[in-house]
């Protein structure tokens with residue numbers, strides 16, 4: 191098991207960001223974490239990475255603590271607002287990640303996979319939004335981690351970058367690695383995830399393959415996952431099964 195979350199809750203004042211979450215993720219799985227704004231995705235991811243402690247419950251990565259897994263170089267993460275070292279270049283950030291991990295990938299391979307070969311010497315503060323996101327992906331990938339955690343990874347990427355990104359993710363998972371990503375682009379979850387977990391108000395409201403999530407939502411095969419998502423997270427929404 192790559193990830194085992196048991197009875198995890200986290201509150202911020204009166205807000206229950208994550209509410210008694212149970213979640214196990216097998217090694218080699220590509221899992222999408224979906225949910226409306228404020229559903230608790232980033233909070234859950236922070237706890238999985240050991241960046242924030244749960245109020246109650248436990249998180250295990252590879253049957254140990256998240257901090258131990260991160261220290262052992264088993265985890266790579268791409269966070270939404272990951273800041274960069276000022277003045278460093280794209281190549282520097284890849285080299286930095288490589289230096290932190292015991293089994294890093296080859297620098298040129300990482301640059302190529304992230305679509306950054308031509309930008310290797312560019313300063314990070316001179317990158318466009320989508321390029322900076324690719325640099326964050328390169329940083330997450332460079333250490334060759336067993337678990338990649340990606341919080342809204344493709345949000346600013348253009349179409350070509352997005353396609354290359356998903357090809358890289360699928361090929362990384364095909365090597366036996368585990369990938370957990372959050373997204374609001376539900377078609378990406380539909381196309382690229384083996385398993386989808388939908389959160390609403392900090393709780394799991396659906397968990398399964400894209401087809402199983404549609405069944406749970408009561409929408410037909412062929413109806414967009416958006417409709418299933420809306421039905422699961424806002425029960426007043428029509429499911430598209432009426433006609």
Ligand SMILES: Nc1ncnc2c1ncn2[C@@H]1O[C@H](COP(=O)(O)OP(=O)(O)OP(=O)(O)O)[C@@H](O)[C@H]1O
Pocket residue numbers: 202205206207225226227228229230231232233234
């Ligand atoms: N540091 C914080 N202090 C107070 N409230 C917080 C904090 N972090 C998150 N929250 C609240 O916890 C809830 C869950 O937030 P979280 O960022 O985990 O949601 P999310 O599913 O990632 O949302 P989004 O899709 O908008 O990124 C929200 O109501 C948010 O306002």
